[in-house]
Amino acid sequence: MSLSNSQGTEQLHPPKREEKQQDPQVQFSMRIKLTIILVSLTLISMGIMAVSIINTTRTALIDAANQNLVSTAKQISTKIHSYVTTNLASLQAEAQLPNFQQFISATLPSEYYLQNLKDSLTTLKNKDPYILSYSLLDAEGNVLADTRTWDPSTIPAFLGTAEEVQRNLKNKTGTGLPWISPISFENEQGVLYLSAPIQDMNGNPAGLLIARYDIAAFQDIVKQNNDLAGTGSYGVLYSQIYDNYIILAHGSSPDLIAKSVVPYSDTRMRELLKKRLIPNLPAEELSLNIPHFITNLEDAIREPYFTFTEEDSVNQVAVIQIQIKDKQWLLAFYQPQETFLAPIAEQTTLAILLAIIIGGLASLAAYLVARNFIAPISYLADIAQKVGQGDLNVRAEVKTHDEIGMLAQTFNTTTEQLQRTLETLEQNVAKRTENLARRAVQIRTASEVARDVTTIRDKSLLLTRVTQLIADRFGFYHAGIFLLNETGSHAVLQAANSEGGARMLARGHSLPVGEAGLVGYTAAVGEARIALDVGQDAVFFDNPDLPKTRSEIALPLIIENNVIGVLDVQSQEPGAFSKEDIEIIQVLADQVAIALDNAQLLEQSQNALVELEDLYGEHIRG
Incomplete structure (x- = not known):
């Protein structure tokens, strides 16, 4: 509709006398309605776009965090696996040392042999601060030498270990194979036994070389890698015991070590205490009692990522299996969502600020339009509706140079500012996402070489x-x-x-x-x-x-x-x-x-x- 014809001018500028005769309540109601419509359309469209951007960014940040956590968990699990297997291989090599074979083959070892043997075992023990003791056993499990005492006769057969451990050690003596024990608890201290067979001078199985390791070695590996996947991230090493899981290392709360995920039954606890698979502590001190976490750990093969709420913190978790011979452990790496979702809070604040500014401008525009012109408002309302639907390229046609024309121009300027603001916001989001992805790639580089070689069959x-x-x-x-x-x-x-x-x-x-x-x-x-x-x-x-x-x-x-x-x-x-x-x-x-x-x-x-x-x-x- 043209705003320059005489009829339009008469409608847009009625005499003051007639204006006084109109019902002011009707005029006020119309202003309110137009203001509500314009402001609502603007805020709703802004809200939809803000929610969409925030959800997209949240998904990208969570995906990047998952990749970060899995990559970091694989890297640390490789270190744990390497630590155990490397020490087991070293123990096998040490078991072939001539002084061990000579001592175990001698009928009546001399003082020279005893001193030489003691010195050798002490040297081997001192190579790693987490080695608690080295022991030499004969084929019957009798202790011939031990770094803890000069009188090995004071130490029971097979080092006084649990019956199941003794059976395995005796069996390995005959088979000539190395062995890794389950984690045992001795005086509330977690220990790991590594054993390697020793042959006599004729090549026959004659005994065992055993190293006792403090599981604090795993705690050290896990703790050293805190924050590796991002601020606040940490690892937890679990070992499965029947249908439960026990914590072997905890990067954030070492006091939780040896606690199980769910409580044990009385019968199961007595069995585990007999086998020394748990420390001898009151039942209430042995469990975290979080049964829903068991399902997440059991589903780790199918779904390694999950979200876990712990007290007031929501954590993103990735779980990797560690298979060492017949032992299976799980390494879970945690990161609080609030750390890697921090950009979401900044975007929300910016979106609210933009909504307030644009809402204020829309309210002002609606008030001016309702007061001065009713007919042209439909045209501008159509334009505003298109903008509200996401078409930020549309512009109002300026047909006059009076207040209506200025309003149309103001509306165009606002739309352009909104378009530039949204483009800038999207660019910032893309840049932040790119930075996060690049950081994830850098962390994955350490494990990429090992992964690549397993995919090529030629x-x-x-x-x-x-x-x-x-x-x-x-x-x-x-x-x-x-x-x-x-x-x-x-x-x-x-x-x-x-x-x-x-x-x-x-x-x-x-x-x-x-x-x-x-x-x-x-x-x-x-x-x-x-x-x-x-x-x-x-x-x-x-x-x-x-x-x-x-x-x-x-x-x-x-x-x-x-x-x-x-x-x-x-x-x-x-x-x-x-x-x-x-x-x-x-x-x-x-x-x-x-x-x-x-x-x-x-x-x-x-x-x-x-x-x-x-x-x-x-x-x-x-």
Whole structure:
């Protein structure tokens, strides 16, 4: 409708006398109605957009937090698994020391043997502050030597452990296999027994070498990684006991260690106390009594993420299983939602502020329109409704230069400001989300190398990929993988990332097993070996294809106690390998060995399938 014609002018500017005769209540009611409509439309549209943005951001933040928690839990579970398996492997190697075999084979050991044995056990115990004791037992479980006392006769057979532990130790003596005990509690202290068989001079099973570990080692690993997945994050290590779970380590509340998730029945408690699987404490001190948490832990394989409310805190939780031989533990990593959802509070405050500003502007516009013009309001109302529905590109057409025209222009300006504000808000949300995702990627990088090698089944591609990953991620000069030939006499280079490695591959480079050099030694002995400045040690290294090497580490690839190859890593820097590098590369070497074994099994299965198909075809044709 045109606002410049005479009829429109008469309607928009009625005489004052007629205005006085109109019912002011009707005019006021109309202003109220128009104001309510415009303000409501504006606030509702703002609210819908704000809720949508907040929900989208919340979902993105929770997804990023879940990935963070899972990545961190995997990293810590790898450390725990490595700690146990590495110490068990060390114990097996220590059990082969000649002084143990000589002592256990001697009919009447001399004072010299006793002193030498005591010194050896003490040295082994002192290598780790969490080792409580080292003990040497004969085949009947009698204690021959123990770091806790000079008189081992005061210690009961099989160290006085629970009956079930004694049966397992006795069984392992005969089988010649290493063993990891369940977590036991001695005087309210949690301990873990590792045992390895000892053979006499004739190679017959003759006893056990046992190390007692304080489970505070797991508490230390978990606590050191607090806040790794973000502010306020912490881990909790659980062990399953029948249909219950007991806490072995707690990054936030160490006083909860040894408490179960739900209470035990009286019968079950007596059984567990007899087996020493729980500390001898009053029943009310042994349980957290949170039965709904049991379901979350039991569903960890199917759904590793869940939300758990603890007192006044809502936590996001991720659970990872740790399988060490026949022992299964769970590592749960927690993070309070209030820490990673903090950007939501800022966005809510901004949305409320914007709603107040826009609501005020809309109220002012509605009041001015209702007071001066009734007819043009329908036009502007239509425009406002389109804006309220989310079409921020629409603009009101300015047809006059009076107050109505100014109002239309003001409405356009407001819409533009709203559009710019929303665009800025969306950009800020996208930027925050991107930062969170980047942070998650950085945390996952530490575990990505180990994950990648388990997904490749082709042996050649796997070996090449591993050497490339080690060089790219760790920045080492050379990485190579050797596999033993069929006779086991030589370690043959199968993959390498460096130019020198490529030349060695081209000429079929191999090293004699057991001769000088780190690779030959490791292939023969099955133990990792490191040289921190091999450039000055010709015994370890003298290869013209890799002249810049100053540090080298060789780690065995072992499957079922058999060495199948060696992972060789070299650096141009002296002393290049840190403790963390060695731990990660060792874990990687274990993963490579498993992946190689899986690839070989897959290849054997495929070959068998082809043979069966050929036989079946011949049978059909016959």
